């Protein structure tokens with residue numbers, strides 16, 4: 001019989017407030033949608049199990065409030081992330097324009113962690129850490145249902161060009177309201193996170209010591 005391993009994958013969902021991050025997660029995990037807007041406070045996660053090929057994986061999906069500053073989310077929030085999901089609203093240009101910031105800020109956090117990891121590795125193993133520049137992202141263009149698509153201001157072409165410019169990030173157009181493409185998007189997120197997971201197994205080891213040592217040396221140089 002084939003051996004089955006249960007794997008926990010950490011996924012972080014980022015994007016401006018109001019783009020539908022919480023709604024997408026609710027639709028995916030609970031199959032529910034609410035018109036009511038309730039601001040997410042701080043960061044929280046939900047979990048969902050899914051089968052990917054012969055692996056049973058648990059997605060641990062971290063939700064955030066869009067207005068939250070990166071620094072205030074803290075290093076622990078990003079630690080061990082296997083995939084980062086960026087969300088914008090196809091009807092709001094600003095939510096698309098800020099994607100660059102979310103992408104950059106996330107990489108900064110991961111980069112800091114990778115340097116910490118490298119520092120650790122120099123003392124022992126020869127294994128190669130993941131390159132922060134190739135960290136897996138996925139982009140979701142949400143709320144495509146609104147006004148039958150007549151009020152959208154960001155074209156699919158423009159979004160795909162952005163994805164191409166960032167190293168071919170997978171792109172999905174979704175509607176949390178109509179449950180359109182939500183399962184497909186999260187399946188891709190799971191697959192991408194799983195592909196990134198082996199490095200993270202190594203990377204988890206001994207991080208607490210490294211944090212204080214790197215801090216003493218003045219932090220990340222990237």
Ligand code: GDP
Nearest residue numbers: 017018019020021022023034035143175176177
């Ligand atoms: P968050 O701040 O990114 O977590 O956004 P929320 O999930 O709280 O959603 C903000 C508002 O947009 C809420 O009123 C939701 O009901 C609404 N919303 C979210 N996704 C969709 C969608 O796909 N279509 C439509 N029409 N409304 C949505």
Ligand code: MG
Nearest residue numbers: 021022039040
């Ligand atoms: Mg929210």
